[in-house]
Amino acid sequence: MHVDWLMILLRVIHVLTGILWVGAAVFVARFLVPAVRGAGPAAGPVMQQLIQRGLPAYMPTLAIFTVLSGFGLYWRDSGGFRLHEWLGSGTGRTFGLGGIIGLGVLIYGAVIVSPAAKRMGALGARMREAGGAPAPELAAEMQRTQAQLGRGSAIAASLLVIAALCMAVARYV
Ligand code: HEM
Numbered sequence: 527m528h529v530d531w532l533m534i535l536l537r538v539i540h541v542l543t544g545i546l547w548v549g550a551a552v553f554v555a556r557f558l559v560p561a562v563r564g565a566g567p568a569a570g571p572v573m574q575q576l577i578q579r580g581l582p583a584y585m586p587t588l589a590i591f592t593v594l595s596g597f598g599l600y601w602r603d604s605g606g607f608r609l610h611e612w613l614g615s616g617t618g619r620t621f622g623l624g625g626i627i628g629l630g631v632l633i634y635g636a637v638i639v640s641p642a643a644k645r646m647g648a649l650g651a652r653m654r655e656a657g658g659a660p661a662p663e664l665a666a667e668m669q670r671t672q673a674q675l676g677r678g679s680a681i682a683a684s685l686l687v688i689a690a691l692c693m694a695v696a697r698y699v
Contacts, residue, residue, distance in 0.1 A: 533599075543588045543591040544628075547588035548686045548689075550588065551631075551686050552686075559672070563672050563676065570650045570654055574650070585635065586632075604618060617696050621692065624691075625689075634682055646671045652664065
């Protein structure tokens with residue numbers, strides 16, 4: 527029997543990075559951001575540790591590997607975008623829809639979510655340096671940034687769950 531090692535490699539990379547990406551996004555949106563907002567300044571050291579341990583690079587890395595391997599799989603399944611029968615089938619369209627949503631979240635994360643998370647880290651560092659109670663305008667900016675991050679991460683996580691659902695059912699539609 528012929529073993530398609532490239533397909534196996536792409537699938538291993540894709541499924542592993544995909545589930546880790548969606549899982550991390552849901553954890554961040556559902557638990558981490560609300561917990562950080564609830565704890566207020568007490569969350570500062572934990573945020574600092576998460577940044578030092580590479581959380582800001584972890585999610586984009588997973589996103590890039592998922593999307594690249596996904597497009598590699600799509601390319602192979604569709605015969606380099608030439609198999610019109612597959613492209614127009616329920617399966618091809620559903621993998622394509624999930625793929626577009628995944629790519630959209632990758633871009634949305636890079637443009638909206640990551641910058642908000644970086645701003646929050648920088649504001650936290652400024653507050654720690656200043657010591658004592660934070661200046662009102664700094665505290666207000668932190669609240670705004672946290673609200674933005676809360677919204678952004680919730681949108682990204684919801685879309686990723688939809689993309690994962692597309693992947694789950696695509697073969698059977
Ligand atoms: C967003 C997060 C994603 C998750 C969690 C995810 C997950 C999965 C899973 C579990 C499978 C296996 C399904 C099966 O064999 O029936 C799969 C297959 C596939 N995914 Fe994704 N995926 C994601 C994003 C993407 C993206 C961005 C693309 C780009 C087009 C893509 C394209 C594909 C294709 C073409 C297959 C079929 C591979 C094959 O023929 O074996 N996926 N995905």
